[in-house]
Amino acid sequence: MNNYKVYLAPLEGLADGPMRKVLCAHGGYDLCFSEFIRVTDLVVSEKTLLREIPEYQNDCKTDDGTPLRVQLLGDNPKTLAQSAVIACNLGAKSIDLNFGCPSRFVHHSGAMLLKEPELLHEIVDTVRQTLDPKYALSVKIRLGFLDKSEAPQIVKAISVPGVEEITIHCRTRKDLYKTEALDWSAIRPLHELTGGIRIVANGNINSYQEACDCEKLTLCDHFMCGRGAFPEPNLGYVIKGEQQSYPLSKVLQTAIEVIEVFSATTRTEKTVMDRAKQFLGYARVHRSELTPFFKDFCRCTNVADGLKLLENQISKEELSVHEI
Numbered sequence: 028m029n030n031y032k033v034y035l036a037p038l039e040g041l042a043d044g045p046m047r048k049v050l051c052a053h054g055g056y057d058l059c060f061s062e063f064i065r066v067t068d069l070v071v072s073e074k075t076l077l078r079e080i081p082e083y084q085n086d087c088k089t090d091d092g093t094p095l096r097v098q099l100l101g102d103n104p105k106t107l108a109q110s111a112v113i114a115c116n117l118g119a120k121s122i123d124l125n126f127g128c129p130s131r132f133v134h135h136s137g138a139m140l141l142k143e144p145e146l147l148h149e150i151v152d153t154v155r156q157t158l159d160p161k162y163a164l165s166v167k168i169r170l171g172f173l174d175k176s177e178a179p180q181i182v183k184a185i186s187v188p189g190v191e192e193i194t195i196h197c198r199t200r201k202d203l204y205k206t207e208a209l210d211w212s213a214i215r216p217l218h219e220l221t222g223g224i225r226i227v228a229n230g231n232i233n234s235y236q237e238a239c240d241c242e243k244l245t246l247c248d249h250f251m252c253g254r255g256a257f258p259e260p261n262l263g264y265v266i267k268g269e270q271q272s273y274p275l276s277k278v279l280q281t282a283i284e285v286i287e288v289f290s291a292t293t294r295t296e297k298t299v300m301d302r303a304k305q306f307l308g309y310a311r312v313h314r315s316e317l318t319p320f321f322k323d324f325c326r327c328t329n330v331a332d333g334l335k336l337l338e339n340q341i342s343k344e345e346l347s348v349h350e351i
């Protein structure tokens with residue numbers, strides 16, 4: 028056991044309401060995030076927030092009680108600040124600003140703004156000054172746009188008094204998700220630039236050992252985990268030393284829950300199966316044993332067959348564990 032805190036990362040197109048419901052029920056996370064909500068020169072509507080964030084119906088928590096933070100993405104300080112107020116008036120307890128998204132489709136926002144520290148400062152300052160201090164504000168960045176030498180200037184720009192924490196994905200925008208580009212050690216010298224604002228480490232923290240290694244290099248004890256939540260559905264508990272990694276049968280059981288939770292929404296059968304395939308697709312990145320099953324599962328187009336395949340595979344896994 029340790030005193031680590033573990034957050035489930037915002038994952039657009041991946042960790043939406045139903046998927047958060049499944050991941051948080053297993054994960055042992057201290058906090059989760061909405062997918063980014065885009066804010067243009069118009070403030071976000073209540074309708075959009077209520078549609079994208081089912082947790083609003085549950086005091087901004089997932090069903091298991093994991094608190095949810097609303098993430099906003101945009102470049103307009105005023106509409107971002109007003110949108111943050113709307114999100115909190117609806118029931119959010121905290122807001123996160125996304126300056127880490129590398130997508131070209133987000134235009135002048137997300138990680139694109141890492142090139143403009145003055146604008147970053149203006150956004151964070153305006154949102155912090157507009158939002159009642161009782162609501163926490165956090166900021167998510169990468170180490171830089173082109174080069175990690177940009178990190179100190181970016182961190183200084185967003186270290187506005189009253190910001191609760193800064194999450195740093197330890198790659199630059201240019202690095203995208205390249206494994207070899209990940210650099211946890213770049214966080215360490217940044218602590219002294221934040222004026223006491225906590226830094227949350229992010230990027231490839233997928234196991235207990237990786238969290239320990241990351242702590243040594245970063246001096247952080249708060250970690251944000253994204254893609255690792257799929258191969259290790261109980262990743263938060265694993266990182267805190269409270270549970271062992273799930274056996275494969277429990278990962279497959281979690282895929283059944285993905286089907287059940289999405290089936291209970293208005294999604295089509297195809298979408299339900301697509302989301303189960305997406306879950307297993309991410310899971311098999313670190314669970315290569317799943318690959319042959321995943322290939323069979325991908326051929327399956329209806330829920331009844333999908334559940335049958337999963338149940339058969341779970342029986343096989345449990346049998347093989349007994350035989351060992």
Ligand SMILES: Cc1cc2nc3c(=O)[nH]c(=O)nc-3n(C[C@H](O)[C@H](O)[C@H](O)COP(=O)(O)O)c2cc1C
Pocket residue numbers: 036037038039040041061062063098125126127128167196229230231232251252253254255
């Ligand atoms: C499919 C996908 C969607 C993502 N969506 C968001 C998002 O909405 N907001 C955000 O700040 N970061 C987003 N990210 C970045 C993650 O939050 C996280 O910083 C990144 O995946 C690195 O962490 P990991 O190695 O634990 O996955 C996304 C990443 C992926 C792979």
